[in-house]
Amino acid sequence: MISLRNVRKNFGGQRAVEDLDLQVPAGEIFGLLGHNGAGKSTAIGMMLGQVWPTAGEIRICGHDIISQRQAALRKVGAIFETPVFYDYLSGWRNLEILSHYSAPTSRHRIGEVVEWVGLTGREHSRVRTYSHGMRTRLALAQALLPQPELLILDEPGDGLDPEGIHEMRLTILRLHREMGLTILLSSHLLNEVQQLCTRIAVMKKGRKVFDGPLSAINKSQSWIRLRVNDFPSAVELLRRERLITDEREGSLIAVAPGSGTEHVVRCLVAQGISVYEIAPQEQTLEDSYLDLMKFDGPAPSGKQQLQPSVLATEH
Amino acid sequence: MFLLQLRNELRKLFGKKRTYLGFGMFLLAQSAFILVLKYGRGPNQSMMRMMQGNGYAAAHFFSNLTVATTTLLATAYVLLPLYVSLVGGDLVAKEAEDGTLRMILSRPISRLRILLIKWLAGVVFSLILILAFAVFGACFSRLFFPEGGLFVSIPWDGVFGVFEGVEGWQRYAAAHLVLTLKACTIMSLAFMFSCFDIKPAAATIVAISLVFISKIMQDTPYFHDMQGWFFTYHMNVWVYFFAAPIPWWKVGESLSILAGFNLTFFLIGSTAFQIRDFKS
Incomplete structure (x- = not known):
């Protein structure tokens, strides 16, 4: 569903992403971890055609994101860290505007999605009157309108209270279960990643330092x-x-x-x-993650488990 | 699909309060101007003296049409560039600043199409602004001045015209229509800067500064021979619709040059937008 090969991104003289290889198969909830500035958002930006890669190949849903942008993004929904909308318009109008960039969307379909995310009754209120949780639901609704097969969530839990985070987690699981969506989740919340994802990749200073099943990272130490x-x-x-x-x-x-x-x-x-x-x-994910953050070596995969000895030499 | 997207762009534009700032200020300026011409003893007499001095009866030519046109001449020079550049500067940069542009860019739509829709929305805004200006000027001046002929004198542009009845209204309508092209050019200039990685206010200020710099240079006596090189000179083409006869070759030349400027501004803007990276 997502395939990145030797992807590199430089901003001026600064290297933001270096030789990134990433494969996300269909039907998976894939976690992308890393601290601020690790290159997660840049990588997601490149997957969505918002950031031009300096080198490498990015294929989304089997299509090259640069030469076949429209086909690549046709079945993709995305949510970014802080959901922003046209605050002076209603939630419904926002959904209409955003969905029409993909394809004409019927009122019935919008109503259906509004109901699914639980915004019924407030959809005609101006977005400026919405709480953060409602904005997150609206963000989810706009992502679901084009009936996506792939959902890219960039820090979706940012700014949510514990109740909101719990609700978001249940929603992601529901999306995966009921709609069979492939989900790429970028997050700082290790606990969320541990509860949701089957596979993860960890990025540090633009490089991938781990890629594999969650079970492998836990066993790796x-x-x-x-x-x-x-x-x-x-x-x-x-x-x-x-x-x-x-x-x-x-x-x-x-x-x-x-x-x-x-x-x-x-x-x-x-x-x-x-x-x-x-x-x-x-070993919790947090322990493994913190160990990886100390590690500066090449990217290991889940198949080539990290050994404490490897970590020790790099401490 | 394209029309649907354009309609949505207009909904976004006209859903914002600041979009109406230009309309509000224009109407306020027109009202003030008309009221001063009606009740201000000095301006009133000065205008009548000018008509009579040229051998025309002030009772007939000091009409609603003459007043609406005089108002237009005064406000179009300063207020129009200000408000269209405000909207043009916002079109892309404000969405980039707010973050809504990232949501649009994650959709299966080309960047060129996004820009084309936004630019067309700016053109529609310019058209509506000028239309409102024309209608309000005509209606409000009618409340205070009688129907009559049109008397126009713009000595610095070498324009002088006196028109009766229908022809006066035709000239008034044609001048407004061409004034839209001036508005579009300034909007396109601000739009071009808006496509770069700068704040919306910066795009507006840079655009309006360039308009004023061009105008100042154009009006500097030493640069008189070079007037044709300044885009503000060609933006003034609308005033020639008050000349008798209309210098069509001059109008045609300026309209072509303005069309070229609009296209150039759009192409530079779209190139800058195309190569930009959009990140939070």
């Missing part, structure tokens, strides 16, 4: 929680014996490839260090 009577001595010993590759936070160790926890325990006990606890550390 095999940290072990170790509680002993003298952690620094234990670490020194285990490093000397080449049983670990890294340690952090005074209680976590990364076991070296080929070693196991049984080797660690045996070694420590043999040297008179008391082991109170040893257990795999549950």
